[in-house]
Amino acid sequence: MKKLVLAAALTAAASSASAGSLADPIIEAPVIVEEATSSSAGIVVPLLLLVLVAAALAAD
Template sequence: MKKLALVAALSLAATSAFAGGMAEPVMEPAVVEASTSSSAGGIVVPLLLLLVVAAAASN
């Protein structure tokens, strides 16, 4: 009877260890942040306004 209880306990312990199996690790893709610099956009607008004012003043 003791052998039967021991076999039952070992079989339960062995099956629970492999219940989930091996799964492939899931890697999340790396987040790449693109750096955009629009410093030219801040300079172009005032220069165009200055040209428009200069053209209007010359008339």
């Protein structure tokens, strides 16, 4: 009798141990942020510096 109760308890524990559901899990895509840079961004500062130096030399 004890073996029958133990077998029933183990069977019940094994069958109810499934966690989750039959539906597919919802996985959100990671957010990737890219900074937009233009190819002319690196030339603007040196050109402005050149214009300022030229203006300073012309003012003297």
